[in-house]
Amino acid sequence: MNSSLSWEQFWQEWRNKEAANEEDLYFQVGLTVNQKPIEKVDFDEIYKSISDALALSSDDILAELCCGNGLITYELKDHVKQIYATDFAGHLIKAAKELKSAPNITYTRNNVFDFLENIKNSGDAVPYKYLMSNALVYFTPADLKRILSLIIEITAGKPFLFYLKGVPNDQHKWNFYNTEERKQKYLQNIATGNFTNDGMGRWWQSEEIADLCKELNLKCEVWNADPQFSGFRMDIKISSE
Ligand SMILES: C[S@@+](CC[C@H](N)C(=O)[O-])C[C@H]1O[C@@H](n2cnc3c(N)ncnc32)[C@H](O)[C@@H]1O
Known part of the structure; x- marks a missing residue:
């Protein structure tokens, strides 16, 4: 099964309501805690940590x-x-x-694979920084291999950085399924092959990322999120050198 097609349907339908204001934007992508947008201090931490991890600078082209x-x-x-x-x-x-446009941002509606293919074939300036935040759960290891292979082709031997933020770490999943009811629902989803896992998606093992990077001759760093922000997510930085 092409998993991304089914996820596409999921995302077309999930909380598909017009965003009228800033607050709606948080609900659209699930950046909420207790039915409210996450605290500003937590939101600020997200983009600052992205900027730091990718060592972003005013010369960079970022592909998100x-x-x-x-x-x-x-x-x-x-x-x-x-x-x-x-x-x-x-x-x-x-x-x-x-609501979130700026002269130096180009948004396109596309599947990540076609988006990367388009960059590869465009002849435009090449991005060397890549970001995926809170979304690896919607991909399989084969998908990630395809994404990395496309980035390798696009960057053609020059150094790149790819930061994957907020990846649910399989090793810490019981911190998330922390009641008997949640645990049983998760086990039932696995047993019945409910591939969206109630929208939560795929839990990743850090070894899967490490093995893939080894196979593609890439470096990777994996670290757990600050427990103050999450008891079950990890962040991953993949680089060519
Ligand atoms: C939880 S949201 C995260 C949005 C944003 N990165 C953030 O951190 O707020 C996950 C997003 O991944 C998108 N997505 C999942 N699979 C995708 C794919 N194959 N191609 C393009 N977008 C995809 C969904 O449409 C959704 O907007």
Whole structure:
């Protein structure tokens, strides 16, 4: 099964309501805690940590995969020269264009694979910085291999950085499924092959990332999120050198 097609349907339908204001944007992409947008201090930590991890600078072209409605993208606009951002959910790209646009951000509605193919074939200036925030759960290891292979082709031997933020770490999943009811629901999803896992997606093992990077001759660093922000997510930095 082409998993991304089914996820595309999921994302077209999930909370598919026009975003009228800033608060709606947080609900559209699930950046909420207790039915409220996450605290500003936590939101600020997200984009600052992205800027630090990717060592963003005013010369950089950043390619953002799965940008949602541009909430995070927009905050990075002053850290780089240009951002190419993509997402396959039409209503999210519409909200991004309406509420989070800037002269140096280009939003396109696309699947990440076609987006990267387009960059590869465009002949335009090449991005050497790549970001995927809160979205690796919607991909399989084979998908990630394809994404990395495309980035390797695009950057053609020059150094690149790819930061994957907020990846649920399989080793810490019981911190998330922390009641008997949640645990049983998760086990039931696994047993019945409910591939969206109630929208949570795929839990990743850090070894899977490490093995893939080894196979592709890439370096990777994996670290757990600050427990103050999450008890079950990890962040991953993949580089060519
Ligand atoms: C949880 S949201 C994260 C949005 C944003 N990166 C953030 O951190 O707020 C995940 C996004 O991934 C997008 N997505 C998932 N699979 C995708 C794919 N194959 N191609 C493009 N977008 C995809 C969804 O449409 C959704 O907007």
